[in-house]
Amino acid sequence: MAEETENENSLLPANDRIVKINIEDQMKSAYIDYSMSVIVSRALPDARDGLKPVHRRVLFGMEELGVTSGKPYKKSARIVGDVLGKYHPHGDSSVYDTMVRMAQEWSLRYPLVDGQGNYGSLDGDPPAAMRYTEARLRKIAEEMLSDIKKDTVDFQLNFDDSMEEPTVLPTRIPNLLVNGASGIAVGMATNMAPHNLTEVIDGTVAYIDNRDIEVSELMQFVKGPDFPTGGIIYGHNGVREAFETGRGRVVMRAKAEIEATKSGREIIVVTEIPYLVNKADMIKRTVDLINEKKIEGISEIRDESARDIRIVYEVKRDANANVVLNNLYKYTSLQSSFSVNNIALVKGRPMLMNLKDMIHEFVEHRHEVVIRRTKYELAEAEKRAHILEGYLIALDHLDEVIKLIRNSDTPEDARVGLMERFGLSDLQARAILDMTLRRLTGLERDKIKEEYAELMKTIEYLKLVLSDESLRMQIIKEELIEVKEKYGDERRSLIVHSAEDMTMEDFIDDEEIVITISHNSYVKRTPLSEYRRQGRGGKGAIGTNTRDEDFTEHIITATAHNYMLLFTEAGRCFWLRAFEIPEGSRTSRGRALQNIINIPKDDKIKAYILVKNLKDQEYLENNFIIMCTKQGTIKKTSLEAYSRPRANGINAININEGDQLLEACLTSGKSEIVMALRSGRAIRFNESTVRPMGRTATGVRGVTLAGPEDEVVGMISVDSSEISVLVVSEKGYGKRTDIDDYRITNRGGKGVKTINVTEKTGNLVAIKGVTDQDDLMIINKSGIVIRIGVDSLRVMGRATQGVRLITLKEHDEIASITKVVREEDENLDEENVEGQQTDNTDLTDDVNTEEQ
Incomplete structure (x- = not known):
């Protein structure tokens, strides 16, 4: 029993060697190690040479194997085996696939490997097996390995510590930009587009000349990505975003x-x-x-x-x-996109880089390479000069040197004797002993002196290079320009400066159109050319085949690409592009507006504003929307508040119970407002008296109504003295009056008489600001449309009855009027739909001079 207990106790020290740790901590630690390994040693390129470790190893392995551009091709299997055995201890397919991609002209903008045999195709055909294909380096790849033997870059031990491999290549090519890269690491990915070598070098030279250069200035040299398969880069916004931020979406087209x-x-x-x-x-x-x-x-x-x-x-x-x-x-x-994500390793850490950052990292790398190369060449030159100095001493004392060597018992005695007698270094003494007899001829002696003189000049120049940064930068520039002259070519991908995404605008001409909206909210667009102009007093042309009790309320002239802001009587705002409205003939009914925008069924469009675009911030902030209601309330809000379209619309104004929105117009903030009442009165006041308010505000008093039956019929904004005021009554009478006839009063007053309302004229129905260059389009409730020139209406007094604009049938009334811009080549057509000449002789100007 005692023996058994002793044996059990002897096992305890072994158990003590087991360290208990938290599995969560162990998983974190192991996964972080794995992640960093993938990021640094597999998936991301180095910002300096633009290569991942596997690419670098393939190129270096081919250089070491002597498979350069001037040598015969070697079997791919031989190259893969060499790289695999010496530098890259992973699957042979990873090495071969890397080499194949570097040889494919449709994969790399400037291929680095010269392949012979089947290397795949654009159709996705796989390459032949490595035993069938051959390869060698291209000349441009040798530029990436240039000076690698001159201590220009750091080396590290390979996987079994048996030999060394470079940590980076001393490339003369800005390969990161020129050939791009893609890779998926852990928690991050990179996708860098290829660029044109000529453009990149021009941009790099510009950066060297001016370190403070902006990305926008660099883009004058580097226009955008340049893909090996050519094609068209559709739109410049994604390119600019990628260059400025390191991320962007480049749209490519066939x-x-x-x-x-x-x-x-x-x-x-x-x-x-x-x-x-x-x-x-x-x-x-x-x-x-x-x-x-x-x-x-x-x-x-x-x-x-x-x-x-x-x-x-x-x-x-x-x-x-x-x-x-x-x-x-x-x-x-045929159209696809390339999502740029410029992540590369800078000093071993992943960084998102813009165009300037990438050029900066390359220039810094080249600068270090030039310094290290110069130091190496200086050391070699000084070493050679030291030996030549020994030669020159020996040649100056030739007979004595020969005698000393002949009298020495061993080479070692001769070496020591030379060092003691002539004050030579061990290196010089050995070099003299290794000299061949032919070096003692007169011609050879002269060559040694010439070589020494040249060497001293070289040493002086190399020391100057090490002491002068501007000279080093000049060397970098000259080497880059040399590379450009050797390998630079024309851009393959054409950049088209247009919209990045396909939109309906690409299919639709920006023509002038007429948009009609009916009382029952049916809408359509028709080319403006379908409406012909007639003389004043004509019967008009049929404009719409309306349903029972429906008639056209709004006639809007626009161009197909305009934005329309639609305001409803309940005070909501909706957005619509003009081309989104279905096209219809002049006589068609159109389509229900509720089927195009999400307007409630019990709401109606009362006003519209045409806007060119909603993206110009300065335009949005310096323009305002002024709205008025039937009860005389007025409100002013910045256009910027309405610049973000929403499918379900937004609240534009708070409407009191029993009131409704009547009109909205776009102003610059310096206009004058004229509001007209059904009772035939109007008020004029400065827009500046109405302070800007938020979208949900109710507004302020604009005009005082004449009585419970009175209401506002319209509002205009005036920003020019050339504009005259046109008013129209429901029985077809109208007139033009100078804006100056309406004196400026305080906001909220009763206004002055604008038309002499009689039983013959009927109440006021509309007010418009017009010039001689405008045409009027008048529509009545039975659907008849007439188009007349404003210049056929003479300007008359404010308190007059006006003239007949349209001959109405019994019980018919005017429903709506709008003004349109006259086309220059339009000819006046004096015939009306019934073939009768316009008769202006019976039109009366009943003047009433009474002013109130």
């Missing part, structure tokens, strides 16, 4: 031309495709989309590619080739 065949059929010929797109997969996917009816108008696709790409899409006779091509861009890889 290069396509529309051609006509001998038979008259149209074909689309694609000669360049976006970078990294698999041609065979793209064609197969396009065929699938045609079969699914997502793309229409293509009868056949042929891949006629040989050495160069040529894909032919035959267009059906009844199809538009431009529309087909735009659909191909939209649905297939």
